Amino acid sequence: MTTELLRVADLSVRYGRQQVVHQVGFGLAAGKALALIGESGSGKSTIAKAVLGLLPGHARATGRIELNGTELLALPERHFRQLRGRTIGFVPQDPQNALNPVRSIGSQAHEAARLLGPGDSAAERQAILDIFARVGLAEPERIYRAYPHELSGGMLQRVLIGLAVLPRPALIVADEPTSALDVTIQKHILDLLDDLRGSLGLGLLLITHDLAIAAERAEDVVVLKDGAVQEAGTSSAIFRAPRSAYARQLQADVPALNPDRFRITGQTADAGVTAIRFRSVSRTFHADGRAIRAVDDVSFEVAAGSTHALVGESGSGKTTLARLLLGLDSPDAGAIEVDGQPVQGRSREALRALRRDLQLVYQNPFTSLDPTWTVRGIIREPLDRYGIGTRREREERLHEALTAVGLAESLLDRRPGKLSGGQRQRVAIARALVLQPKILVLDEPTSALDVTVQAGIVEVLCDLQRRLGLTYLFVSHDLALVRQFADTVTVLRHGRVVEQGPVEGVFLRPAEAYSRALLSAVPRPIPDTVPAAECSPASV
Structure with missing residues (x-):
């Protein structure tokens, strides 16, 4: 019989006069995972803050939150401080902002190590190196000495998970721990959390807006909207047969479940007209005395009125190619053409004129x-x-x-x-x-958005393409969305083309091992909820 670790009952939270959480209840057993899912404003993060005792001073919470039988809401801050880190660990959403940029990783890790109890610095250091190795960081000594800006997003997220589990807490609260990561890194992080649950008996409270991740990684799910529970139960039951209208809408908006939702083949694309052409393009950067080949002999074409996707992990060259197309950087070799006209070699005024037909939609609507x-x-x-x-x-x-x-x-x-x-x-x-313009460069245009909002943006883009004949260059690490939205795709790795062609062919019959590895890393829904062809290892 599993022991209940966390019990939330009739939790309500009010900010001033505005009530943002309405009588929410759920339970989480030791060694299990429960996902809170819903769009922005649904109350997920507020519930997580209530569990962590981190609600702002003007917030008022009622109800009960019990951890191993201890009531948390009434606990004085000086007592709650003894629980944070030791009994309740936290993995935040944005690893770049969660660590102090002017302190080394090691110096920050010692703060977590001290929660283990009295011990000398050497013992703490060894515990830190051991946990870094445990979470899959290949060079623990280098990571210990490094500063946050010297590590990738995936490595920083592993560091944060390591620091959260180092004091051996009973509960981990993970707030969108993979939302900013590439699909392969996302899989590694989720696999790591699963492994730690199994080996250490941790309970995992997972905050996410991705229903596919919730279904794949959590035993139980609580669906929230406007601070109220719409539906709760096992992830398999909710995923197979959602009862509430909102859960059904979330399910409909999951790209992996509806790969052909936006596909209207051949309605606007003009196969006889090439809007974008890259021919043997290369670009090398130099840093710390090393030459970094960001783009290496890349060639592809985009038909007018179609959508071409660039996919690959961080460092694959996607953003560099977009910058080269926009004339924000110049290639070392090769040629780039827009409507048959060269991009490079233009005067400043000529390049400015070209950009009237070539516009960019940035990744993050909160900073652009x-x-x-x-x-x-x-x-x-x-x-x-x-x-x-x-x-x-x-x-x-x-x-x-x-x-x-x-x-x-x-x-x-x-x-x-x-x-x-x-x-x-x-x-x-x-x-x-x-x-x-004739061409839009879409740089991860929905990665910062909830799945339902994402679906609305994609619908707008598809409608505009049908009506105006726009050509899209779509940069994305969301392969399920690429399957829905793009006509053709180029798979990149370390700046080189791995394979390219029509989306249907590449996704259903990938020729290269790297493409198969990318596709197999996409969170997949429960197999019997979608056609078998969509759930094969080579598909999304």
Whole structure:
């Protein structure tokens, strides 16, 4: 019989007059995983903060939270401080911001090691090196000496997991621990958490908006919306037969479950016209006396009106290729053409003219918009910069772009801070559209968004492509979304092309081992919920 580790009963949380969590309840057994899922604003992180005793001072929580029978909500802070780290571990979402950038990894790790009890520095250091090896860091000594900026996102996340489990807590709270990671690194991190659960008997409270991850990695799921439980039960039961309308909507929006949702073959693509052409393009950077080949002899073509995806792990060359296309960097060798015209070798004015037809939608809608500008000013800025039309004509174009992305005119005088993540990304798309370009470069345009908001953005992009004949270069590490959205794909590794071709062919019949490894790392839903062909190791 499994022992109940965590019990939450009738938990309600209020910030001032606004109630954000409504009588939530669930239980978690030792050695098991429970996932809290829902979109932004659903109350997931507030519940996690309540469990960790980290609610802000103006918050008021009622109900009960028991950990191994100890009631936490009424616990004085001086007593709760003894539990954090020792009994309750925390893995935050963003590893870049969770560690002090001016201190070495080792110096920060000693803070966690001291929670083990009295011990000398040498014993602490050895415990740190041992846990770094345990979480799969190949060079523990180098990691110990390194600073955060010297490590990749995946390595930093392993460091954080190591520091969380080092004091041997009974419970780990993991807040979106893989949302910013490539699919293969994501799989390694999730495998690591599973292994630690099994070997150390940890309970895992997993905060995520990814239903596929919840179904694959947690025994139980609690579905939240607007701070209230919509549905709760075993992940297999909820995934196979969701009872609530909201859970069914979440399921419908999971790309891995609906690979053909946005696919309308051949409606806009013009196979006879090449919008983008890369021919034997290479780019080398130099750092610390070393030559780094970021792009190595890459060639591909994109038909007008189609979507071409660049996929691969961090460091594969995806972003460098996008920067080269936009003229933000120049290749060492090879040629890049847009509508048959070369990108490199242009004067500053000629390159500026080219960019009217070549616009970029950035990855993060929370940082790509000036927080001091209104929506009106953000969308109109490109028209003002290029001096297009009269004031009245610019206003008309602004309203056309706003309508095209499905935003209400009532938002025009708001600033980004008053918009949701989905609304911000629609503003970013409208800003890119207002110049009426032919090509959009989409750099991870939905990676910072919840799955339902992501589906809405993809619907907007597909509709715009059908109506306006736009060509998309889509940079992404979300292979399930690539399967839904792209027509053709180039798989990159260490700056070189591994394989490329139509999405259907590459995803269902990958020719290269690396492509198969990428595809097998994608979280897959429970096998009997989708057609067998979609659940084979070579598919998403």
